[in-house]
Amino acid sequence: MCFGRCTRCIGCKLLILALLSIVANILLYFPNGETRFASEHHLSKYVECLHGILGGGLLVLIPAAVFIGLHNDDCCGCFGHENCGKSCAMISSVLAAFVGILGSGYCIIISALGLSHGPYCYTHVERNWIYPFTESSGGYLFEYNKWSKCQEPQNIVQWNVTLFSILLVLGGIEFILCFIQIINGILGGVCRLCCSHEEVSH
Numbered sequence: 001m002c003f004g005r006c007t008r009c010i011g012c013k014l015l016i017l018a019l020l021s022i023v024a025n026i027l028l029y030f031p032n033g034e035t036r037f038a039s040e041h042h043l044s045k046y047v048e049c050l051h052g053i054l055g056g057g058l059l060v061l062i063p064a065a066v067f068i069g070l071h072n073d074d075c076c077g078c079f080g081h082e083n084c085g086k087s088c089a090m091i092s093s094v095l096a097a098f099v100g101i102l103g104s105g106y107c108i109i110i111s112a113l114g115l116s117h118g119p120y121c122y123t124h125v126e127r128n129w130i131y132p133f134t135e136s137s138g139g140y141l142f143e144y145n146k147w148s149k150c151q152e153p154q155n156i157v158q159w160n161v162t163l164f165s166i167l168l169v170l171g172g173i174e175f176i177l178c179f180i181q182i183i184n185g186i187l188g189g190v191c192r193l194c195c196s197h198e199e200v201s202h
Contacts, residue, residue: 007093010181011067014100014174018060021107021170025052028163031153042129042153044120044160051110056171059103063096063178094185100178107171111164115141119160121150 028047029038037043070089118133118140126132132149133140140146140157147157 006184007067007070007090007181010177010184011064011070014060014064014177015068017170017174017177018057018064021052021056021060021167021174022058024163024166024170025050025057028052028160031156031159034153037153042120042122044114044117044131046110046114046117046164047160049110051107052167052170054106055103055110056107056167056174057103059106060100060174060178062103063093063100063181066093066096067181090185094182097178097181097185101175101182104171104174104178107167108175111168111171114164115161115168119150119156121156122152123149124151125149 025047029043031037031043070093116138117131118136120129120131122129123132133146136143141161150156153159
């Protein structure tokens with residue numbers, strides 16, 4: 001099995017996902033492309049957690065860079081004449097994957113909370129900025145007729161649901177890829193280490 005090549009492939013995918021997460025989180029700050037809601041602090045508290053920028057973004061870029069940077073001349077290393085350096089590189093990639101697990105996990109949790117609590121918006125009934133769907137525990141997601149409660153920002157429910165859902169999916173994929181790399185790194189490191197011991201014994 002080509003552990004190093006698989007690691008770099010995962011790294012490239014994580015790089016793309018992390019950049020998409022950053023873009024999605026930035027868009028959450030500008031409902032309908034307007035900046036005034038951010039400057040007036042009329043955004044959901046979960047938008048300001050920066051879960052897509054920090055969690056699914058920067059913390060996932062770290063393992064992505066580590067994975068892409070791994071060198072691999074002999075694919076598996078089990079039949080070549082290598083020292084334990086590459087084995088250590090694969091094991092170190094496991095540590096980087098744990099960082100990605102933390103970042104993507106943070107992105108998943110905040111995205112789920114953002115979807116569950118709903119947007120922060122102005123309603124004509126209360127004539128104030130509130131979270132009108134908090135008590136529904138996410139039930140509002142399927143009650144489209146109630147979305148009109150939010151008057152400002154316009155279409156904020158659709159905006160939040162779409163972007164938080166995208167971040168939830170992106171974080172989930174990042175989490176799975178980092179978990180795969182943990183298994184891949186352990187197997188790759190053990191394989192290389194065992195084969196280097198066999199070469200020494202022979």
